[in-house]
Amino acid sequence: MIQRAAEKFLAEWFRKGTRKPLVLRGARQVGKSTLVRQFAQKNGLVLNEVNLERHLRLDDIFKTTDVQNICRELEAITGKDIKAKESLVFLDEVQATPHALVALRYFFEEMPDIPVIAAGSLLEFTLADHAFSMPVGRIEYYHLHPISFSEFVNALDPALLRYLLELTPFSPPPSAAHQKLTQLQRQFFFVGGMPEAVAIYQKDKSLASVAEVHRSIIGTYQDDFAKYARRNDLLLLQKVLAFIPRSLGKKIKFSTIDRDHRSAKIKEAVDLLAKARVCHKVCHSHCNGLPLHAESNDSVYKLLFLDIGLVNHICGLDWIAISAMDEQQLVNEGGLAEQFVGQHLVDLSQGLEAPQLQYWLREGKTANAELDYVISRGNWIIPVEVKAGKSGSLKSLHQFMHLKKLNLAVRFDLNSPGWQEVTHTIVTADGNAEVNFSLISLPLYAVEQLPRIIDEQRHVARSGV
DSSP: OOOOTHHHHHHHHHHOTTOOOEEEEOOTTSSHHHHHHHHHHHTTOEEEEEEGGGOTTHHHHHHTTOHHHHHHHHHHHHOSOTTSTTEEEEEESGGGSTHHHHHHHHHHHHOTTSOEEEEOSSHHHHHTTOSOOOOTTTOEEEEOOSOOHHHHHHHHOGGGHHHHHHOBTTBOOOHHHHHHHHHHHHHHHHHOSOHHHHHHHHHHOOHHHHHHHHHHHHHHHHHHHHHHSOGGGHHHHHHHHHHGGGGTTSOOOHHHHOTTSOHHHHHHHHHHHHHTTSEEEEEEEOOSSSSGGGGEEEEEEEEEESOHHHHHHHHTOOHHHHHHOOHHHHHHSTTHHHHHHHHHHTTTTTTSSOOOEEEEEEOOSSOOEEEEEEEEETTEEEEEEEOOSOGGGOHHHHHHHHHHTOOEEEEEESSOOEEEEEEEEEEETTEEEEEEEEEEEEEGGGGGGHHHHHHHHHHHHHHTO
């Protein structure tokens, strides 16, 4: 049983006095159903689970919005009293009966004491073909992502977890712990965070079994497209699915995806996959102020895939290839490190908001400048680079820090954590200029600790210590 951080959120949700029905969002096979079952088991709840793909006729029942009648139908299926104390109603595969989403508001308004969780994958595929809207203000969402690296560590070597949680730029972990975490990180590059892949690796360390799980998951996604996508869009969706892992870290040009389709159709396919969480858009922002997305350019973006393990499967990279990469190759080539960092940064809100991430790009006649990611924490704007090498080689970062007049930047590589005061001379249109800023260097495996580390620095700045 793999412990998920989302279990804490479910516990807080369940105890709320004004609890709304909860919709778990996320791509297929990120562990939504397993999360609910584990939560019910650990908390001694009676789980009333209904897989709506097996009961399609319920869509007409939900359409009536008669909650009393809906409850009777659910009780007939589960054979239990769903109103009983310490019970939990779980409507799985809710995309199969879309009117269930509308009916959730009436559970909140007429039977608020019944805790209801709905979960579904690729909801946008279904909603695109229906005229109703989601019951805003009557439900709440939790966005579930693949297993994170810290959850992976906790599953495979829990004694190492405390070194992650205590890590700061001024207190690196012992070298032995750093080496173990670096090795686990490389394993995560191959295994990824899809729960079934992690579970089988935790059980028997079989790399062949992990590869088979990846193959099965990709096959499941393609089956989903066949069920929920319009027929003439199917081949294009499959082409985009295969393209994304091979374009990590690169600005998307529709002509490189498919020359036979109009840009509008390709954009539609990309948008649908992004809404379904199979990929994530990283949009360019000018980063002049907050919120960062206010200056986002939706037509200029990079794409992240759902999971790094699936990336390597689609690209044909096996464990032999990944384990043979040296540090420079692992960080600077192929976009793997950028994917690893990015798939963790999209969840900075820890499931409470839809994934959202920006980067910065300045395209010039002679030279471009680009930062891998730019995030915000409170009123701080933080540029993030994923790059091996000396601080003097971070040309785009120097340009950004000079233009935006910022004081703190972050670099991820494979070294132990550290803090550096950077002073560098850059060439500008007005001549040479000196740029000064603080640079936090963190190992890739510490990406989830970034919000905590930045908040510690914000506290220091506020207190003047």
